[in-house]
Amino acid sequence: MGKRHSLAMNLDAVAQKAAVSTSTVSRVLNNLEVVKSSTRSRVLKAAEELNYHPNLHARSLARGKSRILGIIVSNMENPFFLDIYRTLESDAHARGLEVVVANTDYQSAQLVASVQLMIGLRVAGLAVIVSEMEEHLIQTVANSRIPAAFYDVGTPQKNITNIRVDYRKGTKKTVSYLSSLGHRRMAFIGHHSTLGPISERRKTFLESVHRCSSTAEAKIFAGPDGLDGGRQAARELLESGFRPTAILCVNDFMAVGVMRELREEGLQIPRDVSVTGFDNIKLAEFCSPPLTTVHIPREEIGHIIFDNVLGNGREKHDTGREIVIDPELVIRDSTGLAAKT
Amino acid sequence: MGKRHSLAMNLDAVAQKAAVSTSTVSRVLNNLEVVKSSTRSRVLKAAEELNYHPNLHARSLARGKSRILGIIVSNMENPFFLDIYRTLESDAHARGLEVVVANTDYQSAQLVASVQLMIGLRVAGLAVIVSEMEEHLIQTVANSRIPAAFYDVGTPQKNITNIRVDYRKGTKKTVSYLSSLGHRRMAFIGHHSTLGPISERRKTFLESVHRCSSTAEAKIFAGPDGLDGGRQAARELLESGFRPTAILCVNDFMAVGVMRELREEGLQIPRDVSVTGFDNIKLAEFCSPPLTTVHIPREEIGHIIFDNVLGNGREKHDTGREIVIDPELVIRDSTGLAAKT
């Protein structure tokens, strides 16, 4: 019944205008060197004049694969994830791949939808940066045979690599550092989350504090994630009457929120109370006072993920491995000697 | 020559397994209500067992269109763009559309590539949030007949809407406010950029200062964009010997960087010098001191863009219009009465 999609501009149109076959047009557009240069330029001219843009769906379909790197990320606002994403993106572009991102917003329904999307798109590779994922879904990805790498999720699977940061170590380093400054009464401010990495930090915190000194006190507070959440949690802490000399926060955003609230309360940092963060986002360096925090090498992580998804074949497609990254403590001005009480 | 792509799992496989035709499978998967429920569940079961995921490329090809909203953005790290993006994304999801984003990093080559990608993907709608775009490229988008909206770019075109913020007004409000506090010596800190909206602010700044008082002094400084850039520009300002009582920054990030440097120099804000930003990002509320800045309603902008791209038909597809948004001054603690000199 002829053209159903009137406005469509396709290879045929170009072929006709250039008086060649579609195959030739295709070859020109794909830079196959078999085409005579006079023909080539004629085709190029026709395509240009018709304002032709190849239909990527048709191309992927015909080729049986797409040149797309899929990225699933739980929260783009988090500079932590954002940085990893940016690295992946630039690696992909360097390899001539397009990128499609899906944000899950920590919603498991979104995660499922995103995975469906990526598989449906038959992406060339998939990076999943989400902190938590059901075993079932991981299996789905594994079954799809799409080369994939996860950040901080579940256990390694067949042809899937899992990359994670040793949060325990980071937390331990922070606690020992604070302990060495004389702190014996500490609080941990986390957020309402059952995410693995988060509860890991919480647990390690308690253990470490008690290992450093049997008389040490440790309490845990929580608020929603983010600047506001940190502030809110700090408020609760203040109202609880507990007066720690040091506060460890689950991430830098919350730490900045916490500092804001403490300052409002008239407390000085670090004179009255020390504060630490986690991640070492840019802001940590620029807030006031600059924040002592745990640095996580996000660029490095991004590169590792990319290499494991679409690396030059060096070591990809091993039977899934686990790669563990060591975090480093960065000392700035938000921590100091414990105040005498 | 049989299956070229061995691992492919397609409709046929499901159809065979469920002992029906591909058409039926297709109808089940698309929830067409014509299928007998016993057949339906048989198909669903087969699909499930085979771990089948429809090929979205084939689907888009057959349907002649995709259910994808394309978003092109110049810099995801900028919370300003990020917020607009997030709004668009949630609007899209609410309508059952997928989203694909392309980051241009302010590189014009990337912009071209992104536009190609979106057109190639035959996206259902396109939002372009990039601050600057060649007329030629705008035309390309217009010619593609894809419903599109631009933020802050060029002139309205046929079936393309342009949305922009009245930066002049925002800058004027800031200057008059500072002027009313007695400031007569002001600096503007921008970044190295020829982007329209930026030079607009710069120019308006100079005009406004001189309009407020003929004896007022105004100078302009610049650095790279971002926290570091603000710091660097502040350094230059300090070294220049110019001692303004107020500094207007082109955006909040730069303002925070500026404040950091001033503080290091021993200056107090706002006692010694007032500082203002632009955009009113979250950080503006949490930095120290909280920043006086110009609020730009990013969510609202996001919704407007979406409505203009894929709105319920209410008013989309007008012959391109221009929508202008009014910014509001938000007064916080980084500004105060001018110091006596």
Place this chain on the structure above:
DNA sequence: CTCTGCCATGCAAGCGCTTGCAGGATTTGC
């Protein structure tokens, strides 16, 4: 001037899905 061989191009099948149309099976009405 004919023969071999290569170069540039065209032919046509196929990628996985949708969908208008047709037709067999099952109901319903009388």
Place this chain on the structure above:
DNA sequence: GCAAATCCTGCAAGCGCTTGCATGGCAGAG
């Protein structure tokens, strides 16, 4: 019990592109 209406399902064409194979033309060799 039979015709008509209804319901499901299948057939097959087509979406725009790629690509293995076939072929026409032309150059150089003899």
